[in-house]
Amino acid sequence: MNLKTSGAEAIVRSCDGHILKQRIPKRYRIKEVDEQIRRDRTKSEAKMISEARRSGIPTPVIYDVTDYDIRMEYLEGAQLKHVLDVDLCKRIGELVGRLHTSGIVHGDLTTSNMILSQGKIYLIDFGLAYFDRNTEARGVDVHVLFQTFESTHEEHDALINAFIEGYEKTFDGAKEIVQRVKAIESRGRYRTERL
Ligand SMILES: Nc1ncnc2c1ncn2[C@@H]1O[C@H](COP(=O)(O)OP(=O)(O)OP(=O)(O)O)[C@@H](O)[C@H]1O
Numbered sequence: 341m342n343l344k345t346s347g348a349e350a351i352v353r354s355c356d357g358h359i360l361k362q363r364i365p366k367r368y369r370i371k372e373v374d375e376q377i378r379r380d381r382t383k384s385e386a387k388m389i390s391e392a393r394r395s396g397i398p399t400p401v402i403y404d405v406t407d408y409d410i411r412m413e414y415l416e417g418a419q420l421k422h423v424l425d426v427d428l429c430k431r432i433g434e435l436v437g438r439l440h441t442s443g444i445v446h447g448d449l450t451t452s453n454m455i456l457s458q459g460k461i462y463l464i465d466f467g468l469a470y471f472d473r474n475t476e477a478r479g480v481d482v483h484v485l486f487q488t489f490e491s492t493h494e495e496h497d498a499l500i501n502a503f504i505e506g507y508e509k510t511f512d513g514a515k516e517i518v519q520r521v522k523a524i525e526s527r528g529r530y531r532t533e534r535l
């Protein structure tokens with residue numbers, strides 16, 4: 341067994357050529373509450389990964405779901421944050437456009453949660469995903485992604501423009517969301533200036 345990561349909520353490891361994502365107990369929560377939360381998140385994540393896949397978004401195939409564990413397809417490849425360029429950003433835009441068209445908000449849209457495998461971009465980590473067609477929810481999704489471009493890449497303006505080009509190609513409501521992202525950014529700036 342090879343440990344991939346151990347974040348706040350889950351342990352992810354490769355096991356028998358598959359990926360095993362296990363939600364671990366949080367001792368600060370009452371036992372029954374903790375178990376309920378972990379069961380709900382596990383079930384919800386597996387469901388949203390499959391929903392996205394059904395809408396044509398590449399995600400890992402789910403092999404098995406138990407109370408706190410998801411066994412899924414191991415995607416051999418690189419996290420997008422390590423290989424990002426303008427062309428890939430346009431393709432990420434097309435992908436997120438399709439995701440939002442299908443009514444899904446990812447909830448943690450970062451370039452660590454995308455894997456380039458055999459030339460295809462896959463979305464993973466749907467633990468915080470949900471169905472929502474509101475401008476604000478979609479805007480926050482895109483805003484979070486732009487923040488990861490800004491914190492990890494110098495040529496972020498070109499990456500953002502490429503993303504928008506792809507996003508507008510696959511999602512009719514894209515312009516309104518891009519406007520909202522600008523509003524969310526200026527809210528953030530206003531808050532920082534006032535601190
Ligand atoms: N199906 C997969 N194939 C290959 N690598 C994976 C797969 N799933 C996860 N990984 C790797 O493990 C890392 C952590 O997985 P994931 O993002 O699902 O968990 P997490 O960020 O700890 O979860 P959460 O945010 O729900 O607590 C990913 O960034 C990726 O590098």
Ligand SMILES: [Mg+2]
Nearest residue numbers: 452453464465
């Ligand atoms: Mg993650």
